[in-house]
Amino acid sequence: xxxxxxVVVWIALAALAVFGIATTASNRPPGRxxxxxxxxxxxxxxxxxxxxxxxxxxxxQLPESTTFLIYLVVSVCVLPIGLQFATAEPTRxxxxxxxxxxIATGVVVWRLQDLWVVGGA
Amino acid sequence: xxETAARATSSGPGxxxxxxxxxxALSATARATVQIATKFTEAPLAYLLSALxxxxxxxxxxxxxxxxxGYRRLAWAAVGFxxxxxxxxxxxxxxxTADFPDDTVWSVFGRGYGFVPLVLPIxxxxxxxxxxxxx
Numbered sequence: 001x002x003x004x005x006x007v008v009v010w011i012a013l014a015a016l017a018v019f020g021i022a023t024t025a026s027n028r029p030p031g032r033x034x035x036x037x038x039x040x041x042x043x044x045x046x047x048x049x050x051x052x053x054x055x056x057x058x059x060x061q062l063p064e065s066t067t068f069l070i071y072l073v074v075s076v077c078v079l080p081i082g083l084q085f086a087t088a089e090p091t092r093x094x095x096x097x098x099x100x101x102x103i104a105t106g107v108v109v110w111r112l113q114d115l116w117v118v119g120g121a
Numbered sequence: 122x123x124e125t126a127a128r129a130t131s132s133g134p135g136x137x138x139x140x141x142x143x144x145x146a147l148s149a150t151a152r153a154t155v156q157i158a159t160k161f162t163e164a165p166l167a168y169l170l171s172a173l174x175x176x177x178x179x180x181x182x183x184x185x186x187x188x189x190x191g192y193r194r195l196a197w198a199a200v201g202f203x204x205x206x207x208x209x210x211x212x213x214x215x216x217x218t219a220d221f222p223d224d225t226v227w228s229v230f231g232r233g234y235g236f237v238p239l240v241l242p243i244x245x246x247x248x249x250x251x252x253x254x255x256x
Contacts, residue, residue: 067155074147082140089136096137104144 001116005048006109012041013106016079020099023092030087030094038083038098045076045105052112060118068115075108127254130185130196138248141241142182145234149226150175167225170210174226174238177203181245197249204242207231211239 016037023030049072062068082101086094131139153171161168177199184196211230224233231238 070151078144085136085140089132091133091136093134093136096134097140100137100140100144 001048001052001113005044005051006113009041009044009048009109010106012044013102013109016041017099017102017106020086020095020097020102023095024099027092028095029090029092030083030098031090034086034095034098035083038079041102042076042079045079045109048109049073049076052116062115063117064115068112071108071112071115075105075112078105078108127190127193128252129188130193130248130252131188135185135248135252138245139182139185141237142178142185142245145226145238145241146175146178146182149178152226167228170227171225174203174206177206185245185248193249193253196245200242200245200249203238204246207238207242 019037020034023034052072053069056062056065056069078101079098082098082104086097086101129135149171153168153175156164156168156171181196181199181203184192184194184199186192187195207227207230210225210227214228215230226234226238230236
């Protein structure tokens, strides 16, 4: 894990959550902006996951590497599924669904950060 | 939609509720699976309880997401059980921590999960009540 990237990911997830709640509050159904914003955040998560996976498979020793890799996969998957579920019914609540997915992903990234205890690296 | 029919629990704000339930179903089940697979003998009761909580969240998610009176009954049962579970386990863990060496989702009223496990069944029951068929 790269500390600076984790911070960027967290800020992006927080922004997505706020955006989702804002569109629910202003009675706007999910649409193109939601898809674009979510895609950007998922792209960041993908970059983070690929860097971390390369380092784990490249020899970085973690005490719970299996759990770490499962969390890594989950961190990328939650938002696309959430976006699908949010846009399936065009009501104001789609944004709040996205916010829930973003917050859950934030918790997953926090767990990833916790599990990344490397001797030195 | 007729006036006498119950409203779908999977529509509108219900979708937010289902999203939260689905996330808890996933995390509680995954956690219990890892606990049981890797260190079951350390705290069998707590890990079995984790697994039970996971199953309850899965059933509640299915009940809320489905349509019709059968799914609604399923949701009532699962969410009701969930409330009883979090209250009983929460109280037991506050009174005596010795029997629960490892945390479950419901330990100390779900403190490890920001007390969401305590709030969730209350919101769930309120939503089932709110969307029920008017008499």
